[in-house]
Amino acid sequence: MSTTTTERTPSEPPERTRAHAHSTQRPQGATRTLAVLLRQRLRRDRWQLLIWILAIALLALFSAASIQNTYGDAKGRADLLTLAIANPAILMLRGLPQGSGLAAVTYFEIFTFLALLAGLMSTFLAVRHSRAEEETGRAELVASTPAARILPTVATLVHGVLANVVLAVAVALGFIASGLPVGGSFLAGAATGGVGVAFVAVGLLLAQLMMTSRGANGAAAALVVLAYVLRGIGDATGTVTGDGTHMVSSWPSWLSPIGWGEQTSAYVRDDWTPLLLDLALAVVLMVVVFALQSVRDSGAGLIPERPGRADARATLSGPLGLAWRLQWPTILGWTVGGLFTGLLAGALGSVVSSSVADDPALANIRSALGTIGSGGSGPLTQVFIAAIFSIVGVLAAACATQVAIRLRQEEAAGAAEVLMSTPLSRVRWLLQFLLVGVIAIVLVLAAAGLASGLSAVSAGESASIVNDSFAAAAAQLPVALVYLGVLVFVFVLAPRWTVPLAWTLLGLGAFVGIFGGLVGMPEWMRDLSPFTHVPVVVGTPDWTGGYWMFGIAVVATAGAALLIRRRDFAIG
Template sequence: MSAAAATDRPAAHHDAAPAAGSGGGRTLRALLRQRLRRDRWQLVIWLVSIGVLAAFSAAAIAQTYGDATSRAELLRLAIANPTVLLLRGLPDGTSFAAVTFFEIYTFLALLAGLMNTFLAVRHSRAEEESGRAELIGSTPAGRLLPTVATVLHGVLANIALGLIVALGFIAAGLPAGGSFAAGAATGGVGITFVAVGLLLAQIMSTSRGANGFAAALVVLAYVVRGIGDALGTPTGDGTHLVAAWPSWLSPIGWGEQFSPYSTADWWPLLLQLGFAAVLIAVTFSLQAGRDSGAGVIPERAGRRDARPWLRGPLGLAWRLQWPIIVGWAVGGAFTGILAGALGTLVSSSIANDPGLSDIRTAIARIGAGGSGPLTQLFISAIFSIVGVLAAACAVQSVVRLRQEEAAGTAEAVLTTPVSRVRWLLEFVLVGVVAVVLVLVAAALASGLSALAAGEDAARIGDSFVAASAELPVALVYLGVLALVFVIAPDWTIPVGWATLGLGAFIGIFGGLIDLPDPIRHLSPFADAPVVVGDVDWTGGYWMFGIAVVAVAAAAALIRRRDLAIG
């Protein structure tokens, strides 16, 4: 027997050993415990936030729409206005529980998707980038067992998510049976996106690319579901809707088909789990055939010599983030097109049907409100969603700052004559530029689509004014999260995404369900400047001030702490 054959045989046996026997079971349990321990605080923040959101939304809807007549009016207005369906969900009857599910489920599913894609990438592609996956692969765990542990970790996290959502609804007085079905619909979406995140971790060569692509797919699933709901067919007494075919292309749309408080069908869970199983099988197939650290889509070869503008941290920060910034800007442009094209449609629809005039109140209660021409109100309401995209871009900039520090690459930059303060501030500056680009892209797209729909040139100005109202909101997220990064670096990522998700729901949609003002104003989105009718920039000035003070404090404090690597 040759020496090569002698060395190959034990290696093959070594790789196969973890798959069976008590040794493999112990290794799997150790890997699962490691993931649970590592994510304990992030998961607690996500799960508690989503559960509280479910319970509080149900309680607020009970207070606002306490009788069947008001709930029926709400659903008829929603069915008459496709834009509301795009943002909300699928009407399924006038019971208190059914209206609660209509109002809140799609947003819970959106948060579940983001939570799970980040979880999957964190324990797969990010581990390969840091080198930890290679170290674990040299142990009896091999290459595949860590992925098995991540799948189990994701399933357990989503079982907990489903239970917490169900208990939140039950605590608010919703029927237990339907609440557990609603929890399963939410957890099923989460498991689907665990599989999506794991697959993208195999395809993309960086965690940044995998996270960005995965988040885009979550948002796409939300939008595709919304299009299917908006194109649906009313049935019965006009308070039920059968979704059109696009909803069946989205895992979030599958979750709506549970109809937990009417028919309580559990069979859509099979769609979610079956789709996840297929993606996980493809993931294992790809992982078995690629090199550790490499992606299915290889990184393209870099230049032999760096460009001159990469000599400083500002150029480096832009180089690291520009693909993500472009992605958020494209999302802003698509949302702007929706605002400009549908604004005229909504206005003309209400003009032709006086019975829909109450929809003006519903639109005004999205975002900062105000009073004025309906088209301006609608554009302002949709630009609240653009504000979420801009704030997400700001959060992403600070998250990248934390990732650079954790990976140790920031340490190499700081060994040069670059100071910590300059390093921090130039990443923040890129974040400011990114926010402005997202808002400008949305404003241009909105104005041009309004012109194409037959509106006059004044709609371009309205779009830019609506975009400017979202600038201070995004800057608050940028500045305050930069301060969190300096004070508690390990909390940067969970705090950034959790506060953005909660802030977006409370600030934008809280008015639709009559959340108490003290709670709504915990969100920067609720205090965005009013730029329709009586213009009021008071909230904007306060937020600009808070952002500047937070960045100044971060710059002063970063001198006093060590780099937090790992």
């Protein structure tokens, strides 16, 4: 009689046998875990990504219409490129001229800005799901599950790549909808998405190096701006070729992911090859990221933070000092941005004014400037500075927006509730943050006004231009204050909607108010934006819109102060 038995050799212990039996299930388990992590990231970012992608795609959609309305024929576009090539500062801001065709000029005008936004979107996304998760302790909890430590990073990478693929398609469709060629539009979209993918990897690498999400975000934003500046230096020092409307950039552009996207020459040469550099950079950085992730302790960073003081300064004994301490790095960043924008406004204002005086064919620039912001009539230098200060107004409003967001962050983390256990009242806590917001707005505008006036004087303008620059800065004050007051009211009334509504209202308001006239938006729609009602300071001053905005800001602030005493803290 024989029996069939399954024998186990001594060299094959039960644990190894079970492990072998389940080895075919591990890839499936890892795939399911990765899918769960990816769904969590998509759900968490659904509103933020929607806002980012729609805003960038709308800029692509309306850019061609703006160029068509302002420079409708080839002669006008050639004159624009002639002015840009003659003034390197314009090339720093815009891009690399590749001919006077409508599609080529559109790419020259808008691509570098689209790539800048894609880079910022991607780095913020990467840090949010890596270093920020470690700060809160959630990454360590996830690491204790079958996801371990590597899969969350893989999920963040896939999430970032998918977001940029969607962005690339949205940008391409925006250009196509505006009437540009299909092939070049898809290349332009791919170039924008390629820059974003490269900066996803940059953000993940900095999340490994820095100790805090604030440090990682700050360093990542600085690298995005550095890439924009390197591209600008390469364009400004390039060589003019052909009919005088084409340029070849110099070597600094090849050090920048934004420069690589620009080198595709969409709508002209349609060269896809430079995008391989974005992909290669992302691959190399991700190899480094996974190597560091496998040896680094959770929560640790390779670049240590500067040790703090043993005892707090006297300024931290009150809520005002604490509010300032929490926000001064952000305020400094927006102030530096206002300073550089003011420098460009003053220098370019004088350049544009003299160029138009020498070449009457460029006179249509005045009519184009009149559709930006609140318009106004007067000397062209003043009109140009007032128009560029619309961007300074956006910076000041963004600084105010971050003050409202910081209020929400303090509440969500539970820090505000701890403060309320002291004799500090809710109203006083709120008003101290508001005061810091007002100070921040004034600093951004004052830095821009001073820089604009001094740069214009150094370019040959009279000393009176300093007063004009400060007047242009003061005209943006009501806009920033109305954003501060209204968003703080939103924070008190609907705290969990503070962050998405803050950036949505700012983005839509800036686009409709500043560019609505260029793309032919109806007047009633433009009137919904605070930027449409910026006081006119050139020619005959008109502060009517400013007075209304001051009133709205005061009413919103008073309402927030009254209502905050009646609601519970919304933690989490």
